[in-house]
Amino acid sequence: MPTYVYKCPQCGKVFERFHAMSESPEVLCPECGTKAKPEISGGAGVIMKGNETSAGCCGNENPCQSPKRCCENQ
Ligand SMILES: [Zn+2]
Known part of the structure; x- marks a missing residue:
């Protein structure tokens, strides 16, 4: 399933969601609860891993305080 930003x-706040291409679910900001809009960049809004502005880390949906450390601890 593709990752959408x-x-x-x-x-x-920029964050990722997984859902099917045919879906367009209502996605709420994890920070303030505002309805967020998909970021369409170039292709279909699918991003590459390693994007600094992306939320979450290590395959987790939610961001952590220190993304690099949480990966080390796994
Ligand atoms: Zn927000």
Whole structure:
């Protein structure tokens, strides 16, 4: 399933969601609860791993305080 990047228009939070290409679920910002919009960049809004602005790490959906460390601890 592709990863889609969403951006909150309210606080600017950028995060990822997995869903089928045919779906367009309502995605709420994890920070403030505002309905976020998909970030379409180039292709279909699918991003490459390693994007600094992406939320989550190590395959987790939620961001952590220190992304690099949480990977080390696994
Ligand atoms: Zn927000």
